[in-house]
Amino acid sequence: MNVESIVNDVKGRVEPIVARGQDVVFSGFEVLKSANGIVVDGFNGVYKANYEAGKSLFGAAQTSFQKVKTDGIKAVASNPVAYLPEGKDTVVSAFNTSVDVFVKTGDDLVKTMKQGVETLSAKIKGEPVIVAKAKKTATSARKSAKSTASKVEKKVSKTASKAGKAADDLIG
Template identity: 50%
Template sequence: MNVETLVNDVKNRADVVVTRGQEVIEAGFETLKAANAIIVDGVQTLVQTQVAAGKELIELAQASLEKAKADGVKAVAANPIAYLPEGKDTVVGAYTETVKTVTKTGDQLAKTLASGYDSITAKIAGKKPVVKAAKKAVRKTATKAKKTAAKAAA
């Protein structure tokens, strides 16, 4: 065994390691990009839900104050419960939507991260990962996020 053979062997093995490392970095970046899109979409949905609920609660409170102002102090003192804003349905609806959004976002994020992990593990082992589903999920989420952002901007 001569030195030239050893150098070529080490060089070939190093090339394989570098190539796999680059593939791992690319797969990790794509996974993080997909996760970011999912998180941004979920946060935008949550913000929209909470802002809409807040606006509705403010409107209900203003209507209640106007009613109290119109009826006078004696009427409010006689029956104060009648002047409380009716915001229960709004709060419960916002809570329900928030739970649905957080659950859906968490499930999508878990699937994306698991797929990314499987992809990275396969690349490290030198196997061809199954990334069609992950790429499809990334495209779908990115398109949905763009649509949500366009709605929010409008």
């Protein structure tokens, strides 16, 4: 055997491995991109829920403070509980919404990562991979995270509206 045939033989064996390696890296990047989208959507849902709850609580505190200023120290000293802002429902709702979003996001991440590991394992072994299935799983996970975030936003908006009405009833 001459050197040229050995080099060609090694080249023929190495090139498919390198191609598979590049494919694995690209697929891994796609899985991480999908997971990142799911995490970002989940974070946005939690952020919006807690932001709206914070705004609602701040408004209730301002209303309570104005009531204290109007009624005076004697009235507050005689019945301090009446001047506490109503925020329990808002806080509980924001907490429950956050828990729901975290659970949903975690489930979506597990599905996406499991599918990604199966895809990467198949590519490493050189088996055919159903790419459409992986993309479909990632897309459905992203859609469900956005749907959950939308539901969270609506729920927080309703809670904030109720808190605003309650504050208006207290003032008026």
